[in-house]
Amino acid sequence: MKKWAFVSDFDGTISEQDFYDLVIENHYNEGKDLYKQWKNGDMKDIDFLREVFRNINDKEENVINEIRDLPIDEYAMSFIENVQANGGDFFILSAGTDYYINHLLDHYKIENVKVYSNEGYYKDQGVHLNLDKSHPHYHERYGIDKSKVIQDLHKEYETVHFIGDSEPDTHPAEHADLVFAKKALQKMLSERNIDFIAVDTFKDVERYLTAEGFLK
Numbered sequence: 001m002k003k004w005a006f007v008s009d010f011d012g013t014i015s016e017q018d019f020y021d022l023v024i025e026n027h028y029n030e031g032k033d034l035y036k037q038w039k040n041g042d043m044k045d046i047d048f049l050r051e052v053f054r055n056i057n058d059k060e061e062n063v064i065n066e067i068r069d070l071p072i073d074e075y076a077m078s079f080i081e082n083v084q085a086n087g088g089d090f091f092i093l094s095a096g097t098d099y100y101i102n103h104l105l106d107h108y109k110i111e112n113v114k115v116y117s118n119e120g121y122y123k124d125q126g127v128h129l130n131l132d133k134s135h136p137h138y139h140e141r142y143g144i145d146k147s148k149v150i151q152d153l154h155k156e157y158e159t160v161h162f163i164g165d166s167e168p169d170t171h172p173a174e175h176a177d178l179v180f181a182k183k184a185l186q187k188m189l190s191e192r193n194i195d196f197i198a199v200d201t202f203k204d205v206e207r208y209l210t211a212e213g214f215l216k
Contacts, residue, residue, distance in 0.1 A: 053127040
C-alpha cells in the first residue's frame with residue numbers, strides 16, 4: 001500500500017474563481033438566471049454546468065487563453081510539487097470538467113497529477129460533458145461521486161488528505177483522514193460536526209503538514 005495521497009478540489013480551491021462564473025461573466029449572461037435556479041434547488045449541479053459550458057460561444061483558442069488566465073491560489077502549484085517531492089501523490093477531484101483543469105496544469109507545467117472529474121471536450125464553440133452513467137464514480141447530481149473516489153483511494157493509500165471549499169466537498173470530507181476547508185466549506189463542516197483545519201491558502205496547508213512531518 002502506498003503511503004500518502006493529497007486530494008484537492010479545483011474550482012474555488014486551486015482556482016480563485018469558479019470556471020462557470022468566468023463563463024457567465026464573459027460569455028453567457030443568461031447564465032445568471034440559471035444560477036438562481038440552481039441555487040434555489042430547481043436544477044441539478046451537473047445540468048447547470050452542462051448548460052453554461054456549452055454556451056461559451058467562442059473559439060477554442062480564446063477559451064484556452066481564458067483558462068490560462070484563471071486566477072489561482074498563488075501557492076497551489078508549488079504546493080503540488082512539494083507534496084510530490086515528499087513522496088505524496090497529488091490528485092484533483094472536481095465536479096466540473098477535466099477540460100479546463102488539464103489545460104491549466106499544462107500551462108503551469110505540472111506533471112503526474114491524476115484528475116478525477118467529468119470528461120469534457122470542445123465542440124461547436126462550447127465545452128461539452130461526456131457522462132458515463134455506468135462508471136463506478138458516476139453521480140446523478142454532480143456527474144462524479146467525490147465520496148466514492150476518496151473511498152477508492154483509501155484502498156491504495158495509508159493516508160488520504162482532502163481540501164475543498166463548497167457544498168460538493170462536504171461528502172468526500174466525511175471519508176478523508178484529514179480535511180482542510182476554505183471559504184463556505186468551513187461553516188458547512190461545522191454544522192455537520194466534521195473535523196477540519198480552516199485555511200485560506202495552500203501556504204496554510206503547507207505549514208500544517210510541515211509541522212505534522214508530511215512535508216520538509
